Amino acid sequence: MSADSLLDALDPEQRAVATALTGPVCVLAGAGTGKTRAITHRIAYGVRTGVYRPASVLAVTFTARAAGEMRVRLRDLGAGGVQARTFHAAALRQLGHFWPRVVGGAPPRLVEAKATLVAEAGRRVGVSVDRVSVRDLAAEIEWAKVSLVTAEDYERAAAAVRRPTPAGQDAQAVARLLTAYEDVKTERGVIDFEDVLLLLAAMLAQRGEVADEVRAQYRHFVVDEYQDVSPLQQYLLEQWLGGRHDVCVVGDPSQTIYSFAGASPHHLLTFTTRHPRAQVVRLVRDYRSTPQVVGLANRVLHATRRPGDPAPLHLVAQQPDGPQVRFTAYDDDDAEAAGIAARAARLVAAGVPASEIAVLYRTNVQSEAFEQALAAAGVGYQVRGGERFFARRDVRDALVLLRGGARSADPDVPLGQTVRDILTSVGWAPQPPAARGAARERWDAMQALVGLADDLVAARGGATLTDLVAELDDRASAQHAPTVDGVTLASLHAAKGLEWDAVFLAGLSDGLLPISLAQTEAAVAEERRLLYVGVTRARRHLELSYAAARTPGSRAARARSRFLTGLWPGEEGGRGAVRRGSAPADPAVLERLRQWRARVADERGVAAFRVLPDVALEAVAAAMPTQPADLRYVQGLGPTRLREYGDDLLRVVADEGAPGSREAVRTNLE
The missing domain is CATH 3.40.50.300 (P-loop containing nucleotide triphosphate hydrolases)
Structure with a gap:
């Protein structure tokens, strides 16, 4: 595929993104407008034209799943050497590389959960914590750290944004807890996820030789979901850039939904102020949804606008x-x-x-x-x-079997059949179990692996079991689970x-x-x-x-x-x-009821609504009655209409050709 052919699948605005290879670029991308397509094609086009070396590009986003999807797309576009990671994954990799040289020894152990540390800190400062309050206080600690708010500044900062204090505590108690939490971590020799960003940013700011090495490695940056960056993430990005402007940011202020966790659209909205020569591209063509859905989205979106707010994108x-x-x-x-x-x-x-x-x-x-x-x-x-897909016991067992099978798989047997044969021993079958429960959940997980094998064959005709195992390993590291049915x-x-x-x-x-x-x-x-x-x-x-x-x-x-x-x-x-009502109307039943009403109205020479009003037809199609007693509580049906039409309504709902027993219906209704 030539470089120019990469642009053929893009609309004019997406193409403008893909060809803006240098300098600051701001992409305002509405929902469903193909932003991932635009930025992955931009990176691939830069690689194909020789403007980028793959290893010099760092693309960061917010979830492991999104990063994994971006890597897959880049690989398929011929730019597999590009680094696409979350902020934390990229920072952890760099911190692990430089720590032995700058500090000495191995980096501190990373703790994935704060609960025990927060509980200990609470005991030290006299803050009573239970399971729920520990979670809320941990979230508050995360907010303070990603917002670059210290314990000394917490009371002022929380008051400035009218942030309610968690777990029934006052701001002073939370400030004391912040200090105690850091003390507990230091004593135990551990760091948390926010420390990864803080420590790397400090290392880049204070050690010129480290900053020079990182900046020489990464020359071009792409930041997805830029409306969700926190002050800490923005500070780290600025350290990576080191005053340069070769960055492309992508986001939509109208999709900012994580302010409680420290995210802020401020950096996206002020990007052109910090980078006056930035090229701004707006993606508004929605390829995802029907006009009916998009129309409602626009009406919801414009209702969010307050005086002084920037005009939202109109999809x-x-x-x-x-x-x-x-x-x-x-x-x-x-x-x-x-x-x-x-x-x-x-x-x-x-x-x-x-x-x-x-x-x-x-x-x-x-x-x-x-x-x-x-x-x-x-x-x-x-x-x-x-529970995460790859953490499930049955999925782990299946992966062990697939890895073992990859060493002895018959190359003449299609991948899909090989996978089905292997997974039969751990719960897969051609048809799912009839009942819900653990057996069905296990089958759903195995079927997801089978489906992924089929998708891999469709994408790469000669895919082998070894290829599938490699794909699963990549997905497991990114927590990019296959689709469960x-x-x-x-x-x-x-x-x-x-x-x-x-x-x-x-x-x-x-x-x-x-x-x-x-x-x-x-x-x-x-x-x-x-x-x-x-x-x-x-x-x-x-x-x-x-x-x-x-x-x-x-x-x-x-x-x-x-x-x-x-x-x-x-x-x-x-x-x-x-x-x-208790359920929406079944469209097919409603249509049959309307046809029946039209026939009755025609026979009697009256308007259709005189037979039964629309509300009654819709209520019947929603209730789906199967016996006379079910009709008693249907909106719009009185005793006279029930006696007159009850058996016909049951027959139409059941889609039966022969009329029922009107006398039996009358008897049961009375």
Whole structure:
């Protein structure tokens, strides 16, 4: 592939990014606009044209998964020697390289969890901590460190941003805890993830020979998701650059959803001030979602704008029309979970893969109801943020078998068949187990490995088992798990950077979104951006819902999210299809009911609504009654209509050709 041919697959704006190889470049990229394609093609084009040496490029992003995906794309584009890492991974590698020379000996041990250190620090300063408060205090320590806030400055800094103190502690107590935490780490000879960045940045700032060596190695920088950089990450980036301007940053201020963790769009918004000669490119062509989804996203997005805020990007849909966005009001949380599970099951039956469906919510505690409802509906699921795929015992066992098989695999047997033969001994079979539970979860994991083997063959026709093992090792190091065939359950924060064919945004009531903890104007604005991120995860099907009550039979005390004002159908500016009830209407059943009503109306010479109003048809198609008693509680059906049409409605719902026993229906209804 020639250098110029790399540009053929890009639109004009993406091509502008790819050909801007030197100097400061700022890419403002809306959701679904192909930013990863643009920046990976930029790097590959620079390598192909000889402007870049692969080893001189450092691309950094925020998640191991994103970094792994970037490496795969770069390899496929012929730029496999480029370093694509998270901030922490890149810094840890450099720190480990220079520590023996600068400090002497091996670097301190890196602790992955702060809990025991925070608990010890709390005991030393008289701060009572339990399991929940330890987690909250650890998060506060992380915020202070990535925000470059010292213990001495904590009270002032927290007050300046109106940051609530965690775990019921006052600011002075948290400041004392910050000091004690650092003391505990020093005594134990360990460092945390924030220390990796702090220590490397300090080393580069204070040791000229180290800074010179790093800057001679890395000449070109790319920073993805730049709206999420913290002050600490920005400081490290500045040390890497050393006053140079050869950096390309990519981000979208409207997708800033991690301010609570120290992320700030300030650096993206002020990039042209720090780099006056920067070239700015805006990516607004949305290749991900239908016009219906993009239209809602734009309306949510523009509603976030406050006086003085920069104008948000206005996305332009590139996909053909799709179904209307659906809005559903449920009576309670159980009804919402059951309704969404039923809709997911219908989508799967209609050909949408379960792995291309997601249910997104504001807090992780909301997942349990959806897990139970999906299991009851016979739909597989996976909870994002649960046990990591490569940490599972059955996956580790499978990898051992695959590595052993790679040494003796028959080269004449196709890779897919070889993998299937090997994994049969650890739970794979051509068909999944009928029931949910541990056996089905194990099968789902094995099927994900089988699917990855098939994908590898499709991408590289001569791929071998050795190639698959190497791919799995790369993915394990980056925690880039293969796709498991099940509906994804995830918080809105965990969904960032992902996309699905169908997305259900659940629990959209005030107190959940925006969450009740959002007390400041800035915090509420970030909650609205979280809704925007959720909307833009959907490619084709999008459904928004809320429940009026928490439990069946309890008072309907919840109000629909204020973010949906003007968006909900029936309100000024609202578009889409609205449903009311315990489940959304089945489209096929609803169409049959409408055809039946039209025939009855024609026979009687009356208007269709005189037979049954639309609300009654929709309620029947949502309730899916199977026996006469089910019709008693359907909205819009009174006793007269039940006696007159009850058996016909049951017959139409069941899609039966022969009429039922009208007398039997009347008897049961009475």
